[in-house]
Amino acid sequence: MTKIVIIGGVAGGASAAARARRLDESSEIIMFERGAYISFANCGLPYHIAGDISERDDLLLQTPDGFSTRFNVDVRVLQEVTAIDSEQKQVSIKNLSNGETYIESYDKLVLSPGAAPIMPPLPGLDLPHIYSLRNLPDMDRIIDDMQRHKPQHATVVGGGFIGLEMVEALTERGIKTTLLELGPQVMAPVDAEMAKPLHQELEGHGVDLRLNTALEAVERASSAKRKLKLNLSNNKTLTTDMLIMAIGVKPETSLAKAAGLELGNLGGIKVNQEMQSSDPDIYAVGDAVEDLHWVSQQSAFIPLAGPANRQGRLAANNIFGAKQAYKQTQGTAICKVFDLAVASTGLNEKQLSAQGISYEKVYVHSASHASYYPGAESVNLKLLFCPETGTILGAQAVGKDGIDKRIDVLAVAQRAGLKVEDLQDLELCYAPPFGSAKDPVNQIGFVASNVRNGSHKICHSHEIDNLSDSQMILDVRNPQELLNNGAIPGALNIPLDQLRDRLDELPKDMEILIYCFVGLRGYVAYRQLANQGFKAKNLSGGYKTWLNMR
């Protein structure tokens, strides 16, 4: 009979416990949870604050009693494991409801302590009306503040997943919200031009978005009781009624560290492929763990629910001898931002550049389903790939419909080792309400393949913005589009359908950088010019991507 002790009762811990019981009926399984709840829907917290999920109980996926009955697991909530003695193979526990302490032995230990919101060492963060959001009590406190004090204005610090979800939740509750973001863009997993539509969406919903702005200190506002005065990095101040800190999370490693377990480069618990820590009887899973990124094979800290669940399950398998390897994390993620979705998988351009990995990028802006069928929305898609091998390095998408589907398809293609050439031939569901005969994923495969085989030379906004003396810009849109949507300064306009008859207006000794609105007509023009012996390149993603680079 194996005695399994699990520390942490949410995603990774609960998955490990349930799986262990399914594998073995005779084991003793004890699951400790410091909080009052296990297996709650932590991804749902902002949506209950928003009011989208009306019943708080809906967030309680399993009760301690229900879980205990179903899986014959000794669930101990409000009990904090305070130390691990890996020599003696035992843990010390403090019962938070009565202060008692005791010791429990284990054969195998699973650590799933999660990650905690980062609270930077700024003056004033101990004042009232300042919150972070990790668990149900955090959520309850925010809702309680909203109900009691009826804040008119809230400030969220940090434009990541939780920050953006909180901005939306507060705005939906009628609270005017400022978002402070230290960097030049929200949603770090995607690149700047893919985040630009999010900035517009936030501002379109009345959010006061302040990029490149850090919070430096918090004081009580002298003007009004209960208000906070925020001192910002740009020497401005801001008065607010509620402050949400969402700048990120850090792995909870205090227990592991005190027990002498090895930590990784980034400060997470180091594990091997089987999710064992440096002590082979201690497994670690979920947000507290650091692993190699599947694409870069560099250390990465990717606190996501899917990996946590899979790792918990895998740890249980391996406790019973499965010797399975965790297949690392690719980083597929998605976030709803009002009416937009933004999603990504693999590495982004910033990461590729920082890691010195050679890449090319292409864009398509294409309809989520047949454009003649009602409700089609633009899928704005970016694909990063190795120009030498065609290996998919990453993908990003933003839009109102079909974003999750395209990134899912690309995540599977990437994971399966497909090349950009293979994307051309993927057979995806097509009927007018659902897709197109040439899906955006096929289309981006066409573009990338043409780039790779040399039949489509492309350029990017940076080159357009830094024209050499031997380059010129050709806009192949119709004149009305220039009037309606603007144009890149200095471009010559010859509509695509007139190009064949007006070739004499173009110089053969200059390189012609072509663009249209999304890149498709530009490609047709490029092929004409290339076939006629002109030197040319087409702006990938066209004017639309160029605008998002502003």
Add this chain to the structure above:
Amino acid sequence: MTKIVIIGGVAGGASAAARARRLDESSEIIMFERGAYISFANCGLPYHIAGDISERDDLLLQTPDGFSTRFNVDVRVLQEVTAIDSEQKQVSIKNLSNGETYIESYDKLVLSPGAAPIMPPLPGLDLPHIYSLRNLPDMDRIIDDMQRHKPQHATVVGGGFIGLEMVEALTERGIKTTLLELGPQVMAPVDAEMAKPLHQELEGHGVDLRLNTALEAVERASSAKRKLKLNLSNNKTLTTDMLIMAIGVKPETSLAKAAGLELGNLGGIKVNQEMQSSDPDIYAVGDAVEDLHWVSQQSAFIPLAGPANRQGRLAANNIFGAKQAYKQTQGTAICKVFDLAVASTGLNEKQLSAQGISYEKVYVHSASHASYYPGAESVNLKLLFCPETGTILGAQAVGKDGIDKRIDVLAVAQRAGLKVEDLQDLELCYAPPFGSAKDPVNQIGFVASNVRNGSHKICHSHEIDNLSDSQMILDVRNPQELLNNGAIPGALNIPLDQLRDRLDELPKDMEILIYCFVGLRGYVAYRQLANQGFKAKNLSGGYKTWLNMR
């Protein structure tokens, strides 16, 4: 300078023409189209009849003039190619607007004549108010009939894609509609239990669905002018105002046949991997072509828009020497049926059985996104795989939300050669509005993998319905569920959460067939019983799948 002649100006033909021009500026390209329109949205026709697509012009994706200007293609509409002389490399054309005939030579010919609706040799199909739907004039005639005669009742023959879309369109127009289907189910690409929800959806929207019913003859109804009397195979008759024939399509091969081109086993034009017919200067693409099914490697006739487009593009590439192989068709398809979507990829159980391919099947019924977030709908998913190798053979899904996404993901996984074990680890987009930490695709991967490694023995409805003397049925749902939803006759009910304490009620010498509502609790129960030394199996897909087998 290559002279390329293309016969047919819709999906495959127009794709070939545009691609050819992009590849080569100097070629002469002539595209013949017998009808008045090129490159129209034939998949959109039912939706214009329904009124979803309000503007007829939205179906005209390209005009002959626009296409001609953009791609410098000589587009000749209302001109029918009447013969191919492959010796002389020339075609005979009849100009349908003035009756003139002439001859045009070619270097390379692309045949893209499509497929025509099958009109069975039944008496009376030449009467008025009888239509099929292939092109814009067909659509116009149906709409004209609706406007002039205000039909109160319509009958659609054939429950495939077009039949179902027409049933929905007519119903949306307020016309009471009968659907006659020869077979025991609609939507042949999926298996019977996956079509069952479609039957309920049709009937729920007031459609008079008659399965196992053939049309045998049509007469003028004596009772009322302009009405048709339908004689049915069950000796019943039906009076209707309008009849839509949608029993399927057959490849248009008369030109190819007359030119001496080889046809395949199924009667389509035979092509090699490069889309060349038996005459290497004549390419054939689209619905008129027969190819090997990617999964079975048997001859197949799969008239879908995606493959037609890809084949047209590929034929153009190969005309210019690319020597690319078409990667065959996997058969991914989707259909909207009122509020449901039904989709599939690969082979279904009927095809696997008929072809003698060894398979196992598993089901999950799981939420389209986190069940606590509003709007989650059941994704009813079936996976067919090789029990020996784990190769994915096919997948089917039906439901209100997220159906296209799951089949797309599985189609890519199948195409990439992933095994069912790999589905467990796919990293898909997760946030509560979009998915779950364990997506239905991951879940069906867990189930199939557990079946493969022997840790989850399953059974199917057939075994439940044909119990041997040494088998019994155990229902592990809560008693209230049995009252609300019914139960399988003869089952013993022990709720899962009481099972551990009531094991003495179960015999060790019998095989226990366990079920719950969808199969998940049944699996947990199965693991308990298996771990306690009982002989057991769990009903895959649970009571929900069993009901769909009725």
